[in-house]
Amino acid sequence: MFTKLVFRFSTYNFINVTQKGQVALIQFNRPKAMNALCDGLIKELNQVTQEIDSNPEYGSIVITGNEKAFAAGADIKEMQDKSFPQVQNIQMLASWENLTNIKKPILAAVNGYALGGGFELAMMCDIIYAGENAKFGLPEITLGTIPGCGGTQRLIRAVGKSKAMEMTLTGEFIDAQTALSYGLVSKVLPVSNLVEETLKVAEKIASFSKPVAALIKDTINEAENIGLREGVKYERKAFYSTFATQDRKEGMSAFVEKRKPSWTDN
Ligand SMILES: C=C(C)C(=O)SCCNC(=O)CCNC(=O)[C@H](O)C(C)(C)COP(=O)(O)OP(=O)(O)OC[C@H]1O[C@@H](n2cnc3c(N)ncnc32)[C@H](O)[C@@H]1OP(=O)(O)O
Numbered sequence: 001m002f003t004k005l006v007f008r009f010s011t012y013n014f015i016n017v018t019q020k021g022q023v024a025l026i027q028f029n030r031p032k033a034m035n036a037l038c039d040g041l042i043k044e045l046n047q048v049t050q051e052i053d054s055n056p057e058y059g060s061i062v063i064t065g066n067e068k069a070f071a072a073g074a075d076i077k078e079m080q081d082k083s084f085p086q087v088q089n090i091q092m093l094a095s096w097e098n099l100t101n102i103k104k105p106i107l108a109a110v111n112g113y114a115l116g117g118g119f120e121l122a123m124m125c126d127i128i129y130a131g132e133n134a135k136f137g138l139p140e141i142t143l144g145t146i147p148g149c150g151g152t153q154r155l156i157r158a159v160g161k162s163k164a165m166e167m168t169l170t171g172e173f174i175d176a177q178t179a180l181s182y183g184l185v186s187k188v189l190p191v192s193n194l195v196e197e198t199l200k201v202a203e204k205i206a207s208f209s210k211p212v213a214a215l216i217k218d219t220i221n222e223a224e225n226i227g228l229r230e231g232v233k234y235e236r237k238a239f240y241s242t243f244a245t246q247d248r249k250e251g252m253s254a255f256v257e258k259r260k261p262s263w264t265d266n
Pocket residue numbers: 032033034036037072073074075076077113115116117118139140143145146147148149
């Protein structure tokens with residue numbers, strides 16, 4: 001159904017990368033380990049997302065796992081024997097944050113388990129859709145540790161203090177409907193349709209002006225870093241900057257001329 005993407009680094013051990021129109025679909029591929037996110041997988045994810053981000057052919061990215069697991073977290077077997085100086089020296093997990101530097105919109109399609117680092121990666125994405133069987137959790141407390149990829153910080157912003165405390169202090173999972181009621185995910189979809197439906201939304205997003213979509217993504221994400229007054233100023237500057245684009249002129253002209261806009265990404 002999808003064409004294989006051909007990039008400079010086109011051989012992957014832990015992910016599959018395919019293309020549908022202007023959308024890149026990245027699928028975690030460690031089914032025997034519940035898609036545990038080993039170092040090699042994160043390196044490949046970072047490499048390919050940077051490639052896609054700088055390739056003008058693509059307008060958005062979908063990240064998914066399989067029907068059992070989006071990803072069951074960082075690879076516990078890789079971490080189990082590490083010492084404090086080791087994890088500090090290698091700055092373990094720091095490179096996971098690279099995903100947040102990607103300018104193109106990223107949608108997570110979560111079937112099955114999204115736990116620990118898997119859930120944290122999903123929260124770094126811009127939109128999360130859940131399959132009916134999805135289970136979200138930060139079970140690090142059950143391993144004698146704490147979330148290390150922004151889980152405590154992003155969860156409280158997404159769901160508020162009481163629910164964030166409840167999830168991280170008990171390590172219990174929540175199901176898709178609960179995640180929907182918490183506002184963590186935008187939609188719950190049947191497991192077998194999840195990826196197709198997510199791709200449709202990703203294609204719609206990719207069909208708009210790419211620099212404008214990137215500005216919206218950046219402005220909304222900035223709201224998590226700065227206060228309201230600075231945020232509104234930041235947004236206004238970004239809004240003004242759209243007046244330096246052809247696409248802003250085209251969008252407004254097309255409306256006035258009662259025709260469909262034709263975006264050039266300029
Ligand atoms: C960023 C940080 C610090 C983190 O993410 S820490 C990790 C947080 N995540 C977790 O604690 C979840 C760990 N996994 C689980 O609890 C269970 O595997 C699940 C996801 C509930 C699934 O349970 P089950 O359906 O019973 O499958 P289970 O037999 O446990 O897993 C299948 C295989 O995947 C392996 N696996 C699952 N999660 C893994 C993980 N996070 N790391 C390494 N291997 C993992 C598991 O060891 C097993 O391998 P093997 O067949 O060699 O024994």
